[in-house]
Amino acid sequence: MAAPTMEKPRTNEGAKVQTVTMAKALNMGLRAAMEADPKVLVLGEDVGKLGGVFRVTDGLQKDFGEQRVLDTPLAESGIIGTAIGLAIRGFRPVCEIQFDGFVFPGFDQIVSQLAKLHFRSQGKVKMPVVVRIPFGGGIGAVEHHSESPESYFAHTAGLKVVACSNPIDAYWMMQQAIASDDPVIFFEPKRRYWEKAQLDPGITPDPLFSSRVLRQGGSATVACYGPSVKTCLDAATAAEEDGIDLEVIDLRTLSPLDLGPVFDSVRRTGRLVLVSEAPSESSVTAEVATRVQQECFYSLEAPVLRVTGFDTPYPPSKLEEDFLPDLDRVLHAVDRSLAY
Amino acid sequence: MIAGLRATTEGGADLVQLLSPEGERVSHPAFDIEVTPEELRGLYRDMVLVRRADREGNALQRQGQLGIWVPLLGQEAAQIGAGRAMRPNDMAFPSYREHGVAWCKGIQPTDILGIFRGTDHGSWDPIATRFHLYTIVIGNQCLNAAGYAMGQRFEGKVGDDDGEATIVFFGDGATSQGDVHEGMVWSAVYDAPLVFYCQNNQWAISEPVERQTRVPLYERARGYGFPGIRVDGNDVLACLAVTRWAMDECRHGNGPVLIEAFTYRMDAHTTSDDPTRYRLSDELEAWKLKDPIERVRVHLVKQQWADQEFFDQVQAEADELAAHLREFCVNMPDPHPERIFSRVYAEESPVVRRERDEFLDYLSGFADAHAGGER
Ligand SMILES: Cc1ncc(C[n+]2csc(CCOP(=O)(O)OP(=O)(O)O)c2C)c(N)n1
Ligand SMILES: [Mg+2]
Numbered sequence: 001m002a003a004p005t006m007e008k009p010r011t012n013e014g015a016k017v018q019t020v021t022m023a024k025a026l027n028m029g030l031r032a033a034m035e036a037d038p039k040v041l042v043l044g045e046d047v048g049k050l051g052g053v054f055r056v057t058d059g060l061q062k063d064f065g066e067q068r069v070l071d072t073p074l075a076e077s078g079i080i081g082t083a084i085g086l087a088i089r090g091f092r093p094v095c096e097i098q099f100d101g102f103v104f105p106g107f108d109q110i111v112s113q114l115a116k117l118h119f120r121s122q123g124k125v126k127m128p129v130v131v132r133i134p135f136g137g138g139i140g141a142v143e144h145h146s147e148s149p150e151s152y153f154a155h156t157a158g159l160k161v162v163a164c165s166n167p168i169d170a171y172w173m174m175q176q177a178i179a180s181d182d183p184v185i186f187f188e189p190k191r192r193y194w195e196k197a198q199l200d201p202g203i204t205p206d207p208l209f210s211s212r213v214l215r216q217g218g219s220a221t222v223a224c225y226g227p228s229v230k231t232c233l234d235a236a237t238a239a240e241e242d243g244i245d246l247e248v249i250d251l252r253t254l255s256p257l258d259l260g261p262v263f264d265s266v267r268r269t270g271r272l273v274l275v276s277e278a279p280s281e282s283s284v285t286a287e288v289a290t291r292v293q294q295e296c297f298y299s300l301e302a303p304v305l306r307v308t309g310f311d312t313p314y315p316p317s318k319l320e321e322d323f324l325p326d327l328d329r330v331l332h333a334v335d336r337s338l339a340y
Numbered sequence: 341m342i343a344g345l346r347a348t349t350e351g352g353a354d355l356v357q358l359l360s361p362e363g364e365r366v367s368h369p370a371f372d373i374e375v376t377p378e379e380l381r382g383l384y385r386d387m388v389l390v391r392r393a394d395r396e397g398n399a400l401q402r403q404g405q406l407g408i409w410v411p412l413l414g415q416e417a418a419q420i421g422a423g424r425a426m427r428p429n430d431m432a433f434p435s436y437r438e439h440g441v442a443w444c445k446g447i448q449p450t451d452i453l454g455i456f457r458g459t460d461h462g463s464w465d466p467i468a469t470r471f472h473l474y475t476i477v478i479g480n481q482c483l484n485a486a487g488y489a490m491g492q493r494f495e496g497k498v499g500d501d502d503g504e505a506t507i508v509f510f511g512d513g514a515t516s517q518g519d520v521h522e523g524m525v526w527s528a529v530y531d532a533p534l535v536f537y538c539q540n541n542q543w544a545i546s547e548p549v550e551r552q553t554r555v556p557l558y559e560r561a562r563g564y565g566f567p568g569i570r571v572d573g574n575d576v577l578a579c580l581a582v583t584r585w586a587m588d589e590c591r592h593g594n595g596p597v598l599i600e601a602f603t604y605r606m607d608a609h610t611t612s613d614d615p616t617r618y619r620l621s622d623e624l625e626a627w628k629l630k631d632p633i634e635r636v637r638v639h640l641v642k643q644q645w646a647d648q649e650f651f652d653q654v655q656a657e658a659d660e661l662a663a664h665l666r667e668f669c670v671n672m673p674d675p676h677p678e679r680i681f682s683r684v685y686a687e688e689s690p691v692v693r694r695e696r697d698e699f700l701d702y703l704s705g706f707a708d709a710h711a712g713g714e715r
Pocket of ligand 1: 045074076098476509511512513514515540543544545546605
């Protein structure tokens, strides 16, 4: 299937196109899934009356009732654990974790049960559970509100892990994740919640577990996901002025990885820069780098470089601009790759 | 009318109260204490000062000087009563709202600002002050406190009037977390000298306490095998008396104890929150009549334990504290980028060292290289 670029979404005749934020697009995706299937439930802290601290579930409890949108007691292990039980009973729960740093009380249930039940039961038990996690930094928050824990989940067999980067994907990926019979850890880049795009509900979306070339270019490949996608697209625009033509790939799916488009790209450009807010050691970017050097060894003109958060706890917010990969750091890595 | 969104205002028959909302002294068969005029004036002063600092924190956030502020408004008595019940060797594990307890532990409001301005994750020394860092992940600190209290017992610091005790602070919402439950199990099994101090302010962000429990929270203690007491959290005398008793029980080896301080979150959850979306203002009005400071003021006047000069003087002191807080806040230096890498480990990691060196080298390549800041 041809990959749509963000600038030119495919349009279907008669569909109502509207400008929406990512938070709204996620909300619309949830709503569409709940309308399509009465077994879809939303559970989490403050998701009902308040509509979530980011308002992603705004209005859902009002329209679908307290039995489908549950303001749960304050316990993440409880949220995930009961979602598993509901799934065994045939429901399709969508759990909200309020912030990335609060998923860990639920980590045991995710790793020990959610990830393994299909295998343990040899497919007799399905786990169509979505765990939504607002992730990443850049909003000036206090501790535990800016983390990028995706690698823990990508490292866990039995889980699928995706990250959206824009409102259009957010809308489609949410519905696809809910429709999936496997557990999906769904990362939402919280500092992009308010970014807007034209959403056309009439198009046919790409499959959920696929990466996508967002911008074509021949100088070097930049692969990224979640909040870093915008950073990299901005970097590509800036690089253009210097005659550098970057190819930007949104990985979208972190487990399973869809690296075909990355391999194709690197075989043409010979250079790869990976960008992520997560610490670099034993991470998703480490995995991508390994696979690329295996598959594209003879095409590489420079070592695979990474621009990531540091291998330190997330710093106090006055330091997050230094911690987070920004346009300058991405371009610095591109320069080093080109100069190699 | 929004269905279901109304918190409880009445504490019920078991509520321990020593000072009524009208400022009348009430006696209690188990927990009565004598306070001198000077002590009560001290408690009043504490509450006025921490409230003033709290309001300044809120204002500083509104003016962009802080990223966020977590208000304690309405919980002054619950915090000052508990804080003043502690002895210097007693240890406290706060959540993130305990600016009043911090105050009693000698931690200045200025020391707390960095967390909310984003310059540090807590500037004080938890060992020296016997006040642990704020814990934001709900419930975590209850297990940490249980372990600390077990340590006090293992070291033989429990058993007589010179014994030590620990107190852990958490909210009504937190009572649903496994860590809180496990903390209670551990403390019970190891006879830990730990006071579980739950400030039931009726709300966990947008969720009223009925979302967390069917029984009054203090009754849960029974299931763990230790006493649970519900105290009027807006009555500083009652909070002081009950906490002092509970800490003494613990230091004598009769812990743990659960205290539920029945109070109300008068402000938003944090400055990022908009409570008009989920709760009704009439309940706020009802709780205004139970204000923790006003009842002490009325009592002090009634007893002729304080005159106008005293109240004016406390007010002046509060304004001075607020002015100092503001002055300090706006002049706080940004941390140096090196801080990202500093003290991640006790023994320096080669990974962190390499990343630090590379990053500082990278920064030095900019014309407007980072001007400095606190290393
Ligand atoms: C593990 C975890 N989950 C979620 C949150 C987000 N959160 C912060 S405060 C809060 C409500 C806490 O309510 P309560 O325990 O009653 O304390 P209060 O804030 O009322 O003092 C929530 C859900 C968190 N900090 N930690
Ligand atoms: Mg509360």
